[in-house]
Amino acid sequence: MTLHCAATLLVVGPEAAAEVDDAGLAASVGPWVDDVNVLAELQHLADQYRGERVLVTVSRAHLDRVVRHLGGSSAPGHERQRVRLEVGDDGWAVVPWDVE
Secondary structure (H helix, E strand, C coil): CCCCCCEEEEEECCCCHHHCCCCCEEEEECCCCCCCCHHHHHHHHHHHCCCCEEEEECCHHHHHHHHHHCCCCCCCCHHHCEEEEEEECCEEEEECCCCC
């Protein structure tokens, strides 16, 4: 039996990265170059960090692409440039930022 826990990806713009205060982070990555496939990179991180939280700093364009992929037009709390994702076997889901 294999246990598949979702990874929590805290995806933020460069300006919001310094505001993240989370002692339980498994890793902090980014920002990436402009031509990276941000969706593929996020999926790779989720697969690598199952059951853990990862801070991912991305450009505004990358953050907008993630939001569009999820069917939205703007990120929750867009003025703070951040999205909290649960990425697991059932797909990607946006969850409230302050969920523990």
